[in-house]
Amino acid sequence: MQVERKFQRGFTLVEMIVVIVITGIIGGVVAMFIRAPVQGYMDSARRAEMTDIADTALRRMARDIRTAVPNSVRIPIAAGSQYIEFLPTKNGGRYRANPDPAGAVQCGGTRAQDILDFTIADSCFEIIGTAIPFVRGATDDTSDQIVVGSTQSDGNPPYDKTFAGPGVRRPYTGVTGTLTKVQILGVQFPAFAELSSQHFDVVPNDQLAVTYSCEGVGTAGGEGAGTLRRYWNYGFITPQPVPPLGGLSAILADRVSICNIVYDLANQRNGLVAITLGITRGGESVSLYQEIHVNNIP
Numbered sequence: 001m002q003v004e005r006k007f008q009r010g011f012t013l014v015e016m017i018v019v020i021v022i023t024g025i026i027g028g029v030v031a032m033f034i035r036a037p038v039q040g041y042m043d044s045a046r047r048a049e050m051t052d053i054a055d056t057a058l059r060r061m062a063r064d065i066r067t068a069v070p071n072s073v074r075i076p077i078a079a080g081s082q083y084i085e086f087l088p089t090k091n092g093g094r095y096r097a098n099p100d101p102a103g104a105v106q107c108g109g110t111r112a113q114d115i116l117d118f119t120i121a122d123s124c125f126e127i128i129g130t131a132i133p134f135v136r137g138a139t140d141d142t143s144d145q146i147v148v149g150s151t152q153s154d155g156n157p158p159y160d161k162t163f164a165g166p167g168v169r170r171p172y173t174g175v176t177g178t179l180t181k182v183q184i185l186g187v188q189f190p191a192f193a194e195l196s197s198q199h200f201d202v203v204p205n206d207q208l209a210v211t212y213s214c215e216g217v218g219t220a221g222g223e224g225a226g227t228l229r230r231y232w233n234y235g236f237i238t239p240q241p242v243p244p245l246g247g248l249s250a251i252l253a254d255r256v257s258i259c260n261i262v263y264d265l266a267n268q269r270n271g272l273v274a275i276t277l278g279i280t281r282g283g284e285s286v287s288l289y290q291e292i293h294v295n296n297i298p
Contacts, residue, residue: 074155123186149193214259224255
């Protein structure tokens with residue numbers, strides 16, 4: 001019995017090459033049509049990312065500066081700078097200015113009515129109102145700091161703890177805890193620090209002075225070359241360090257191509273910080289401008 005054999009015929013090499021060529025032509029035509037939309041999407045995404053980075057950095061700076069100790073904001077060049085420094089606050093209150101009618105001894109001191117006395121090197125006073133949490137570090141400059149009567153617009157007195165400055169900052173010297181009595185370094189405050197508001201501010205020991213610093217600003221090869229960096233916990237330095245050494249730091253924005261900070265003190269009670277921040281990526285730049293109100297009323 002003879003069996004009939006059937007043969008299956010496949011693609012030839014020539015047919016395969018023709019299919020590949022036709023597919024390539026179709027792919028090239030399709031790519032020409034979708035290239036522009038895809039490139040536009042990538043450009044939009046890059047711009048959105050740059051805008052988000054700049055906006056986030058400016059919002060962080062604004063949040064910090066708005067809560068700064070009055071008259072502690074300073075920049076090295078009034079006409080415009082790439083550095084700004086200030087003392088942040090974590091709390092504040094009012095000190096006793098009139099004797100306690102009950103005549104009770106406060107803070108373990110020797111004075112019968114523990115007011116904050118500006119005529120002596122007073123080292124203790126009572127808080128009027130709610131208790132405040134304080135932290136005492138291993139040294140004076142690693143403890144919470146108390147600032148009283150910061151009224152001088154040059155920005156330097158809050159960084160100084162000596163009378164000769166004259167300084168209005170005193171390290172907290174009591175025990176760590178939430179208290180209504182405050183112990184401070186016993187150095188007499190200058191006369192101008194005594195105000196009717198009886199207000200004091202508390203600078204946190206884990207922050208101390210804070211600096212925002214734009215470093216290496218410019219462009220190279222279509223990319224921003226600079227960074228915006230936040231420094232903190234480096235201590236108290238006069239004159240202003242640019243940038244500060246030591247402490248901790250973190251980058252808030254990279255590829256910074258424009259950075260200019262102006263501090264307008266035409267009205268001392270209501271200062272204004274104006275910041276221009278630009279970021280450049282892929283040959284494109286985004287520039288944001290923000291004004292930050294500074295409350296300089298102690």
